[in-house]
Amino acid sequence: MRPLANIRVVDFGQLTAGANTSAMLADLGAEVIKVESAGFMDLFRSMGNNRNTVPAWWNRSSQFRFTNRNKRGVALDAKNPDGRRVLQDLIATADVVVENFRRGVLERLGLDYASMAVRNPRIVFASISSQGETGPYRLHTSFGSTLEAMGGVAALTGYDGDKPVVSGPHVNYPDQVASLFATGMIIAALREARRTGKGALLDISQRELTSFLVGEEILAASVDAERVDLPRRGNADEAMVLQDCFLASDGRWIALTIENDIDAERCRAIVGWNEGLGDCVASWCVVRPASEAADVLSAAGLAAALVSDGASLIRDRRLAGETLIWCENGEIVKGRPYSFDDAPLNISRDAPDLGQHTREVLSEVLGLDETAIQHLAELGVTRSEPLEL
Amino acid sequence: MTKNSAPTAVFEDMKPLDGTVILEVGNAQASVCLRLATSFAGKIASELGAKVVKLEPFGGDSVRYAPPFLPSGPDGERSALFKFLNAGKTTLSMPSGSAAARATVDALLSGRVDGVLLEEDSGLKASFAEHPLALVEIAGWPAGMPAITRLSEFTALALGGLLDMIGEPDRKPLRLGGHQASYSAGLSVFTALMALLAERDAGRRPPPARVSLIETAIWLNWKAIAGIDDEGKPPTRQGSQSEFQVVRCLDGWIAVVFSVTQFEKLRDLVNKPALHHEKFATREGRLTHMRELYRYLEPWFAVRTRAEVYHEAQSRGVPLGPVCTPADLITDPQNVARGFIVSLPDAPVSGARVPRLPVLWTGNIRTLTSKLQEMVVL
Numbered sequence: 001m002r003p004l005a006n007i008r009v010v011d012f013g014q015l016t017a018g019a020n021t022s023a024m025l026a027d028l029g030a031e032v033i034k035v036e037s038a039g040f041m042d043l044f045r046s047m048g049n050n051r052n053t054v055p056a057w058w059n060r061s062s063q064f065r066f067t068n069r070n071k072r073g074v075a076l077d078a079k080n081p082d083g084r085r086v087l088q089d090l091i092a093t094a095d096v097v098v099e100n101f102r103r104g105v106l107e108r109l110g111l112d113y114a115s116m117a118v119r120n121p122r123i124v125f126a127s128i129s130s131q132g133e134t135g136p137y138r139l140h141t142s143f144g145s146t147l148e149a150m151g152g153v154a155a156l157t158g159y160d161g162d163k164p165v166v167s168g169p170h171v172n173y174p175d176q177v178a179s180l181f182a183t184g185m186i187i188a189a190l191r192e193a194r195r196t197g198k199g200a201l202l203d204i205s206q207r208e209l210t211s212f213l214v215g216e217e218i219l220a221a222s223v224d225a226e227r228v229d230l231p232r233r234g235n236a237d238e239a240m241v242l243q244d245c246f247l248a249s250d251g252r253w254i255a256l257t258i259e260n261d262i263d264a265e266r267c268r269a270i271v272g273w274n275e276g277l278g279d280c281v282a283s284w285c286v287v288r289p290a291s292e293a294a295d296v297l298s299a300a301g302l303a304a305a306l307v308s309d310g311a312s313l314i315r316d317r318r319l320a321g322e323t324l325i326w327c328e329n330g331e332i333v334k335g336r337p338y339s340f341d342d343a344p345l346n347i348s349r350d351a352p353d354l355g356q357h358t359r360e361v362l363s364e365v366l367g368l369d370e371t372a373i374q375h376l377a378e379l380g381v382t383r384s385e386p387l388e389l
Numbered sequence: 390m391t392k393n394s395a396p397t398a399v400f401e402d403m404k405p406l407d408g409t410v411i412l413e414v415g416n417a418q419a420s421v422c423l424r425l426a427t428s429f430a431g432k433i434a435s436e437l438g439a440k441v442v443k444l445e446p447f448g449g450d451s452v453r454y455a456p457p458f459l460p461s462g463p464d465g466e467r468s469a470l471f472k473f474l475n476a477g478k479t480t481l482s483m484p485s486g487s488a489a490a491r492a493t494v495d496a497l498l499s500g501r502v503d504g505v506l507l508e509e510d511s512g513l514k515a516s517f518a519e520h521p522l523a524l525v526e527i528a529g530w531p532a533g534m535p536a537i538t539r540l541s542e543f544t545a546l547a548l549g550g551l552l553d554m555i556g557e558p559d560r561k562p563l564r565l566g567g568h569q570a571s572y573s574a575g576l577s578v579f580t581a582l583m584a585l586l587a588e589r590d591a592g593r594r595p596p597p598a599r600v601s602l603i604e605t606a607i608w609l610n611w612k613a614i615a616g617i618d619d620e621g622k623p624p625t626r627q628g629s630q631s632e633f634q635v636v637r638c639l640d641g642w643i644a645v646v647f648s649v650t651q652f653e654k655l656r657d658l659v660n661k662p663a664l665h666h667e668k669f670a671t672r673e674g675r676l677t678h679m680r681e682l683y684r685y686l687e688p689w690f691a692v693r694t695r696a697e698v699y700h701e702a703q704s705r706g707v708p709l710g711p712v713c714t715p716a717d718l719i720t721d722p723q724n725v726a727r728g729f730i731v732s733l734p735d736a737p738v739s740g741a742r743v744p745r746l747p748v749l750w751t752g753n754i755r756t757l758t759s760k761l762q763e764m765v766v767l
Contacts, residue, residue, distance in 0.1 A: 001596060016731050064617045094415040125554065132749065135726035142646075142708045145633050149644035149710030152718050156566025159556070164712045165563060166644050168631045170616060171554050173565060176609040177573055184580035185748050187587050188405040194590065201751040208729055208747035209716050214567040215744050219733060220457035220469040221716035222742035227457060235564050237541065238456040239421075243543050245552065245561040253562055255547035259421075303420075303541035307562050307649060310613030310623025319533035319548065321601065323608040332615075335607035336577035337574075338525075338581035339532065341596040363422040385468045 001343035003031025007190065008365075009096040010035060011071065014042050016172065017128050017144075017206060018100030019067050020179035020334070022234075025096065025186065026070035027336055027345055031095075033361055034352060035087065038383035041354060042068070059353040059384050066334045066351075074361050075384045078109050083381040087111055092120045095193070096186055103138050112308075113201040123199040124189040128182050132205035142207075144172030149209025156217060158232035165232075172211045172251055180337065181209050192213025222265040242267075245280050245307060248290035253307040256281060256297060266300045274350040355384025374380075397599030404631045405439025405750075409503045409586070411439045414494065415483070416508035417446035421600055422542040422571050423508045423527050424452055427476040429568075429575025430506055430525070430582065436746040439504075441478040442497065447485045450475075462737030470568075473743055476733060491516060503589075504582050509536065514597065524597045525578050540602065542570035549606020552611050557628030574605040631671075632677055635712065638690045642712040643698050645686065659689040710753050718744075 007030040010024035019034070019042055026032040036042055044064035050057040077083040088111065091097055099106060106112040113125040127133060130142035131150075142177065145166040148154045151174065154164040167173040185202050191198045221227045235244045235255075242258040247367070258264050271277075271284040285293045290306050297304035306312075313320060314332065322335045325347050328367060335345055362368040363377070376382045402724050413431040415424060428443070428450075435441040443450075447709045450471065457469045466472075483490045494513065504523035507513060517524050529540035544566055546552045556563030578601045586593035616624040633646050647655045656664045663685045675682055689700060695711035702709040713721060719730050720741055727749070733741040 001584070001588060003584050003591060003595075005591075007434075024580070028587075036455060061611065062615045066611060131723050132727055134749070135723045137703075137723040140703050140708075141662075142707055143648070144711065144712035145644055145646045146708045149635070149646075149712045150643075152713055152715045153566055153569070154710075154712050155714045156644075157555070157563065158566075159560065159563065163637070164635050164642050166633055166646075166710075167565065168627060168633050170612050170627070171551065171610065173569070173609070175609075180573065180576040180580055181747070184433070184506045184576065184583045187580070187583035187752075189750070191587055191590055192405045203749040203751065205727070205729075205747055207723070208727070208744065210728070211715075211724075212744045212747045213569060214715055215570050216470040216473040217458055217567065217715040218718055218730065219473050219743045220459065221714070222456075222719055223458045223736075223738045224731075225739055226460075229714055232566075235561065237543070238491070238539075243541070245547075247561075253547075253552075255544050255552060255562070257541035257543045259541065271584075273647050273712060275497060298538045301539055303539040305538075305540075305544035305547045307552050309553045309625055310550060310610075310617050311621060313607055313610070314614055314617070318534055319531060319603060320607055321604040322605045326616060334611050335608070337577040337605040338584075338598050338600045339604075340581075340584075340598050340629045343596050357521060364655060381750050 001340045004028040004030035004187070004190070005219050007031065007096060007099060008031065008094045010091050010094045012097065012099035012101065012106075014100055015044055016175040017178040017182070018065065018098055019044070021069060021126065021128065021182040023334070024068055024179060024183040024336060030096070032071040033090065033365070034068060034071045034358075035076060036073065036085070036354060037075050037077040038078070038354070038380075038385060039077060039387045041386060045354070056353070062315070064351055065331065068351035069333045070349050071345050071356065072349070072354060072357035074358040075382055076353030076358065077381045077383070078111065080379060082365055082376060082379055084109055084111070086362070086366065086376065086381070088116070088119070090361075091116050093365060094120070095122070095124060095190065097123060097125045098128070098182070098186070099126070102141065103129055103133065105261070110387045114240065117199060119198060122193045122197050124186055124193055124202065125199065126182055126186050126202045127207065128178055128203065128204045130205070131207045133201075133203040133264055144175040145169070147174040147207045147210050151207045152214045153210055153216065155228070156214060156232065158234070160234040161231050174206050177205045179212065242277050242281070244278060246285040248293050250289045252290035254285055254294050255305050255307055256266070256289055256302040259303070263302055267297070267302060270296060270300055276364060279379060292370045352385070353384070357383045358384065406434055406437040406439035409434070409439040410501050410580070411441045411504045411506065412497060412502055413443045413448060413478070414439060414507045414510070414513060415444055415446040416507060416510045419508040420529060420540055421451055421455070422540060422545065423529060425452060425474070425542075425568050425571035426574035426578060426600070426602065427508055427527050427699045428452065428504045429572045430578035431597045432474050432476060433575070433579045433746065434504075434582065434735045436565055443475060443478045443480045444497075445480055445482050447490070449482065459736070459738045459741070466737050472733065472736060472741075476735070476743070487512065504580070504586060505576060516742070518597060521589065521594050523582055523589060523595050524580050525585065525586045526597060526599045527574065527578055528599060528601045529603065529605050534601055542568060542602070545570045545602035545606050548603045552627050554610065554613060554624070556626045557632065558626055561626070562626065570602050571607055574600055577605045588719065604767050630676075632675065632679070634683055636683065636687050636690045638698055639692065639694045641695050643690055643695060644710040644712060646708050646710055651707055652705045657703060658705050658707055659686055661685050661689065
């Protein structure tokens with residue numbers, strides 16, 4: 001299942017929103033060339049505790065390696081005019097560009113859609129930004145959690161009557177969903193480009209996507225003054241009789257949803273009738289180990305589950321399906337959230353070291369000879385160690 | 390003064406899925422969390438121009454009666470959730486009984502159908518598999534796992550480890566607001582559908598695809614695995630020990646978000662001598678003294694509005710985020726400039742507004758160039 005075979009992606013993607021979009025295209029058969037430089041690496045390379053403690057630490061970050069497998073990587077300094085020319089030549093051969101720089105960066109380098117589409121009108125240019133290509137906030141800076149606040153999800157997340165909560169740096173929810181959405185849009189645009197010979201600029205605002213994911217609340221608030229400023233309600237859901245986490249005797253948490261009156265009756269038959277339903281469940285759970293409590297509730301046909309953590313997720317490979325891939329060297333990398341019957345995901349390359357494939361790409365893709373490659377090296381354009389160690 | 394370009398439509402001429410027909414096939418036995426994922430994926434296809442035919446299970450889609458509700462309108466027409474997900478689709482009702490249901494599906498398949506979004510149903514899956522369609526099956530559990538255990542969006546988030554990541558370490562795990570488990574699965578469904586259609590374009594028969602809510606939640610939560618330390622300890626919810634805190638301001642709340650290299654800018658913004666103490670100079674120091682750090686930061690926010698904080702922070706390159714309610718988003722200057730909130734046609738209440746598809750799609754270079762020239766530069 002390689003629907004994107006023969007598609008070349010020039011990947012300026014950083015962190016999750018950009019780099020993971022390109023990884024998903026690679027998993028569908030596209031040839032992905034990740035572009036970094038000695039002065040500007042993917043920020044994931046600097047994360048974790050490896051910095052300056054292991055040799056070539058910039059190639060060892062687990063977040064980088066999780067995300068960038070199945071790609072080749074080049075180091076080309078776009079600030080150098082020769083480097084820029086090489087990049088323009090590379091984009092001229094490509095079908096897709098993925099980027100999530102701050103707005104204006106690619107324009108200044110002459111690598112933006114308007115400049116590149118003149119030379120390559122069939123290019124699909126996915127610009128994934130904080131708040132979009134246009135509008136008064138287009139140049140504003142953000143992280144995932146900024147957009148969770150500004151996009152409306154944080155206002156709906158939090159303990160009962162308490163302050164809003166963001167998912168934080170270990171989740172950065174808006175970045176994860178951005179790569180899923182952008183991948184779908186890019187494939188739609190590629191199909192169109194194949195049909196018409198005409199590419200497109202996909203101006204994807206992560207803040208808009210975050211808001212789109214609470215669209216029904218925007219609709220309700222647009223016509224109902226009572227929904228303009230709702231208090232947060234913890235784990236409760238208006239549609240459910242009861243929904244919450246309950247502590248078990250071993251300190252683990254059980255998640256339980258009671259959807260309707262039939263569920264409530266079934267639950268009452270287990271936890272008793274003494275107090276309110278939630279209090280009864282809490283008293284019943286707290287004297288039992290979590291797995292026993294979850295088993296009893298599930299066996300009664302209720303939606304109940306142990307709350308997993310990262311360590312338990314890697315213990316149950318069946319549950320992970322194809323979302324995580326265990327490599328032969330024991331390393332775990334990211335898989336994908338969908339699977340195809342009889343067509344398992346193939347991870348054929350580890351994430352590239354900085355500039356690992358520069359020479360290969362310059363020669364094979366752009367046809368540069370040894371003299372030209374050597375010239376770029378002498379100019380420092382293809383340096384493959386970070387400038388600031 | 391600056392001039393905003395306000396695109397009024399996502400697309401300039403043809404939409405990318407014009408002419409494409411997608412069937413959404415509801416299963417009366419399936420949990421509502423699968424329906425929301427199916428409907429969300431179908432909604433995206435519909436906004437891209439596909440004709441989406443929604444086959445509601447016998448008795449109707451239960452989401453028609455699900456909150457939030459519009460303040461008025463006939464019964465079964467008041468669910469804002471249903472309206473948001475299904476506006477623009479053609480809806481049909483499945484007859485009672487599996488034979489009649491299959492006959493309805495067969496009749497639809499005799500016309501043009503490019504893709505099918507099917508809520509887990511092994512019988513119907515086999516009959517669709519006979520056709521060269523892009524078929525995506527939506528399930529709760531990963532393939533090969535017994536699906537007898539009931540699933541909700543909430544328990545999918547629990548099993549995917551996402552609940553563990555949000556909230557205070559000494560309080561309950563907390564869910565994200567809205568329908569994130571189902572909608573993120575819906576994004577997976579849509580992307581898988583596009584991959585299958587591209588495979589079909591290449592002249593090959595696409596294999597069926599499968600998306601489960603649990604797998605999508607695990608996939609979103611990959612940092613919980615990538616972040617496991619040398620002793621096997623995974624990251625978990627940090628709450629008030631996190632660098633990112635939500636603090637009070639005059640008219641609401643601000644998410645305080647900053648990178649290692651942005652702390653100095655934040656310190657200069659708040660401009661309080663105590664913040665220059667060496668215990669706050671490194672990230673390790675700040676993590677050790679997080680509560681104290683925020684005790685110095687909070688008073689500055691308490692006397693400013695969200696707008697004041699946001700604009701002062703942005704002028705210094707600090708990515709603080711004012712907490713916007715869904716209502717705030719309707720009048721937000723950026724959303725207004727980008728034409729992001731649009732009228733909902735055929736709503737039972739006047740003034741109903743929804744977000745458009747979150748992409749502006751420009752295929753015409755000349756239009757783009759003039760748009761870029763009009764663009765606001767602050």
